[in-house]
Amino acid sequence: MDVAVIGLGLIGGSALRAFAAAGHRVFGYDADPATRATARTAAAQAPGTARWQVVSTVRDAIDSADLVVVAVPLPALGRVLAQLAAAGYSGLVTDVTSVKGPVRDLVERHLHRQHDRLAGFVGGHPMSGRERSGFTAADPGLFADCAWVLCLEPQVTPVGDWLTVAAVVTGLGARVVPTTAVEHDRAVATISHVPHLLATALAATAATDRLAWSLAAGSFRDGTRVAASPPGLVAAMCGGNADAVRTALDEVLAALADARDALDTDEPIAALVPWLARGSTARAVWPPLAGTALELPARPDALLRLGRVGGWVTAVADDRRTVTAVRPVTVDPPS
Amino acid sequence: MDVAVIGLGLIGGSALRAFAAAGHRVFGYDADPATRATARTAAAQAPGTARWQVVSTVRDAIDSADLVVVAVPLPALGRVLAQLAAAGYSGLVTDVTSVKGPVRDLVERHLHRQHDRLAGFVGGHPMSGRERSGFTAADPGLFADCAWVLCLEPQVTPVGDWLTVAAVVTGLGARVVPTTAVEHDRAVATISHVPHLLATALAATAATDRLAWSLAAGSFRDGTRVAASPPGLVAAMCGGNADAVRTALDEVLAALADARDALDTDEPIAALVPWLARGSTARAVWPPLAGTALELPARPDALLRLGRVGGWVTAVADDRRTVTAVRPVTVDPPS
Numbered sequence: 001m002d003v004a005v006i007g008l009g010l011i012g013g014s015a016l017r018a019f020a021a022a023g024h025r026v027f028g029y030d031a032d033p034a035t036r037a038t039a040r041t042a043a044a045q046a047p048g049t050a051r052w053q054v055v056s057t058v059r060d061a062i063d064s065a066d067l068v069v070v071a072v073p074l075p076a077l078g079r080v081l082a083q084l085a086a087a088g089y090s091g092l093v094t095d096v097t098s099v100k101g102p103v104r105d106l107v108e109r110h111l112h113r114q115h116d117r118l119a120g121f122v123g124g125h126p127m128s129g130r131e132r133s134g135f136t137a138a139d140p141g142l143f144a145d146c147a148w149v150l151c152l153e154p155q156v157t158p159v160g161d162w163l164t165v166a167a168v169v170t171g172l173g174a175r176v177v178p179t180t181a182v183e184h185d186r187a188v189a190t191i192s193h194v195p196h197l198l199a200t201a202l203a204a205t206a207a208t209d210r211l212a213w214s215l216a217a218g219s220f221r222d223g224t225r226v227a228a229s230p231p232g233l234v235a236a237m238c239g240g241n242a243d244a245v246r247t248a249l250d251e252v253l254a255a256l257a258d259a260r261d262a263l264d265t266d267e268p269i270a271a272l273v274p275w276l277a278r279g280s281t282a283r284a285v286w287p288p289l290a291g292t293a294l295e296l297p298a299r300p301d302a303l304l305r306l307g308r309v310g311g312w313v314t315a316v317a318d319d320r321r322t323v324t325a326v327r328p329v330t331v332d333p334p335s
Numbered sequence: 336m337d338v339a340v341i342g343l344g345l346i347g348g349s350a351l352r353a354f355a356a357a358g359h360r361v362f363g364y365d366a367d368p369a370t371r372a373t374a375r376t377a378a379a380q381a382p383g384t385a386r387w388q389v390v391s392t393v394r395d396a397i398d399s400a401d402l403v404v405v406a407v408p409l410p411a412l413g414r415v416l417a418q419l420a421a422a423g424y425s426g427l428v429t430d431v432t433s434v435k436g437p438v439r440d441l442v443e444r445h446l447h448r449q450h451d452r453l454a455g456f457v458g459g460h461p462m463s464g465r466e467r468s469g470f471t472a473a474d475p476g477l478f479a480d481c482a483w484v485l486c487l488e489p490q491v492t493p494v495g496d497w498l499t500v501a502a503v504v505t506g507l508g509a510r511v512v513p514t515t516a517v518e519h520d521r522a523v524a525t526i527s528h529v530p531h532l533l534a535t536a537l538a539a540t541a542a543t544d545r546l547a548w549s550l551a552a553g554s555f556r557d558g559t560r561v562a563a564s565p566p567g568l569v570a571a572m573c574g575g576n577a578d579a580v581r582t583a584l585d586e587v588l589a590a591l592a593d594a595r596d597a598l599d600t601d602e603p604i605a606a607l608v609p610w611l612a613r614g615s616t617a618r619a620v621w622p623p624l625a626g627t628a629l630e631l632p633a634r635p636d637a638l639l640r641l642g643r644v645g646g647w648v649t650a651v652a653d654d655r656r657t658v659t660a661v662r663p664v665t666v667d668p669p670s
Contacts (some may be wrong), residue, residue: 202529202533214623217481220526223530223534223560227617228618239597239606255540276569277566278542287551318526
């Protein structure tokens, strides 16, 4: 397949390398000339079978592409989609941004306006962020065994488009999770966006006390690791998903209010034990174990049910009538 | 020196191994016969120069001891201190529990009652917890370059006692941080106890959604790592330091309320950037870098000032008139 990657940061750069390593013909573009130069130098040093081309315009990148991977931050996404539309691109498009509702809206405005579908779109999100960013941090192995969400909107996304992108992404070793933009945004608010807010609040609070700053060890290191992420990226991700993040943050704040109440009792140690036990029991069974592989019909309802119970797709059959799927073994996360 | 270690969990077991490896004669005791048997078997497998003895009573452990390290959880500490007093032990005692105010009160009740100082006491806390617990997780290298708090209470702790314990602990490679029980408890509330509460609240919240549970990746893994800790231990540590934890939790909740307000604005992305930047800038300069070593007079005022600016002691001079100290280089944690 001919794949274009627009935006060569950590995720785009890793996708560029991973698609090339998987045998696709890959064209990369970044708006920053210095990043293009770095990516071009790296291409010359890559094994001959896994090289990519770095081009100087979006048009050159998408010229022969069957699939365009837009790997720019959310604030830049609308502009790139408009460029694809202006260039008359009519193949498939996917993205890698960490919120999917706002992306769906941008796609409706730029690619699917007036019911005139210029290009097919399948929203994506590889769950593989790192606190390092930029092309120099790119790693072709970043997606191995990583959950990679691909949005399947009932009555909107043609299942054929979804299966094409799913086949390419499973080829990188990723676990493809079928879900909708709304369900995705609710889930990542809890497991990614709110954790960034907690980490930041903790780091900023501890920084006001030098003794604390010096004593801080393992629980602080891990609890604040993602606080070092670039503020602009985290703001785009949390602020671009504000409704779901508010809801998830309020749930965590309600849990913390319960802990606060336990601290206020006459027996805070005894009062905290059951509160702590809930989270401890849950965390002990995470990550969920993979069950045995099964065949599922490649239909939207079956795929979305799979995502809802925490399952994923590992391969798309050649005839595209079935997928190989894995459900987690049924150690239920306690609720 | 003859050292007795009472309680052979992760910290006590590691101390047992580390003191033995540093050349001390070490006696270990645990209330649990199975733990004693495990520790005895491990002793037989240790190098001849780094063996320890495991005995079956507290009395046997402390019989010839110059220093008793009490490494039991807070709820068991009073009973052990009473046993030391009942046995007429008159050497030095230190502990490793993660709250120091309640320990100071127990020492006053059991060891220093009626101004009759039965034994010298220096409260301690190695900042080296791990999510694994028990003797089988013990590691003699656990304390290398780890911050180890030793409490120096003005007008209460004889500086000679403090220096004796500090000399032994720096011999394990630890960075000894001089502070008071009150200042310690305030600092660890922020950098250890509240992080446990945040991790637990996050794990419990995410466990209610199977899609979220399946998508959870790096930021969730690190942000919830310590949620898997034994609830009883975490409850003792947070509930035993309830006042300071309440204060620190309220500071973090206030910071999160600011983030909540930013999410409520018409421009949540722009509003979040300055809020995120504070924590991000702070986290980027943690851990603080060590400055050059300097000599300090071994006096309580100089030692406590060192702790307050985030510094630590690396060695005690043989004449015990000075210590070798390190201050962090002055990249101020932004506040």
